[in-house]
Amino acid sequence: TRTTRPQRLLKAVQDRAIRGNPKSVISVIDHYCRNQEWAMNVGDEKGFILDSVVSELNPQTVLELGTYCGYSAVRIGRLLHSGARLLTLEFNPDYAAVAREVISWAGLENTVQLVEGASGDWIPRLREHFGIHTFDFIFLDHWKEGYLADIKLLEECRLLRKGTVLLADNVVCPGAPDYLEYVRKSPLYDSRYFKSHLEYTKAEDGLEKSVYLG
Numbered sequence: 001t002r003t004t005r006p007q008r009l010l011k012a013v014q015d016r017a018i019r020g021n022p023k024s025v026i027s028v029i030d031h032y033c034r035n036q037e038w039a040m041n042v043g044d045e046k047g048f049i050l051d052s053v054v055s056e057l058n059p060q061t062v063l064e065l066g067t068y069c070g071y072s073a074v075r076i077g078r079l080l081h082s083g084a085r086l087l088t089l090e091f092n093p094d095y096a097a098v099a100r101e102v103i104s105w106a107g108l109e110n111t112v113q114l115v116e117g118a119s120g121d122w123i124p125r126l127r128e129h130f131g132i133h134t135f136d137f138i139f140l141d142h143w144k145e146g147y148l149a150d151i152k153l154l155e156e157c158r159l160l161r162k163g164t165v166l167l168a169d170n171v172v173c174p175g176a177p178d179y180l181e182y183v184r185k186s187p188l189y190d191s192r193y194f195k196s197h198l199e200y201t202k203a204e205d206g207l208e209k210s211v212y213l214g
């Protein structure tokens with residue numbers, strides 16, 4: 001049977017990237033997705049904005065919603081300092097299997113932990129299961145209609161603290177209108193839009209950065 005898109009992306013990483021070198025894993029995926037087969041990674045242009053937010057914050061505890069092939073987990077994980085941890089949630093077992101390989105090829109298996117399952121099931125259990133108190137940084141890149149429910153659940157579970165930064169991908173394309181309205185109207189957040197482009201294309205897209213005011 002045919003391979004899947006994520007499996008073909010993984011093969012490109014294994015064939016072309018240098019083991020243990022996150023930078024080469026990132027550039028191989030970007031080159032492959034720009035020149036051979038598009039995939040819904042945050043990509044290099046929005047990825048540069050993601051890098052600057054993470055580098056400025058220097059977070060110790062990070063949560064990612066929606067691992068897919070692990071591109072943004074590698075992007076974020078490579079910037080974390082020793083002792084810092086990224087938990088990434090992915091409910092599709094096939095995507096999770098590919099992402100584990102990509103994360104391992106980048107040599108980030110001790111920094112990035114992939115947890116298989118639905119965000120709504122796992123968020124209420126993160127404290128007791130992983131000893132997490134609160135998150136410093138959260139990257140939202142899963143189903144766009146799930147963003148709003150998950151940010152409210154994170155509030156309810158008290159996993160946000162004064163200054164927690166949430167960064168949401170695709171707030172223009174495909175769009176997350178209910179999430180945008182919420183974070184921009186709520187007095188709990190200080191929100192701003194970083195205009196960019198949809199990965200590997202000229203279409204507009206952007207990231208919404210929201211700081212929880214607590």
Ligand SMILES: CCc1ncnc2c1ncn2[C@@H]1O[C@H](/C=C/CNC(=O)c2cc(-c3ccc(F)cc3)cc(O)c2O)[C@@H](O)[C@H]1O
Binds near residue numbers: 067090119144169198
């Ligand atoms: C149940 C909660 C829950 N819990 C845990 N994991 C979950 C989950 N819900 C989903 N997942 C996983 O997350 C990833 C989904 C990501 C969804 N992303 C886009 O749809 C998207 C689309 C475009 C675009 C496509 C086509 C265009 F023409 C334009 C733009 C561009 C982008 O950057 C995009 O991120 C997959 O791995 C899911 O298995």
Ligand SMILES: [Mg+2]
Binds near residue numbers: 040041141169170
């Ligand atoms: Mg995305």
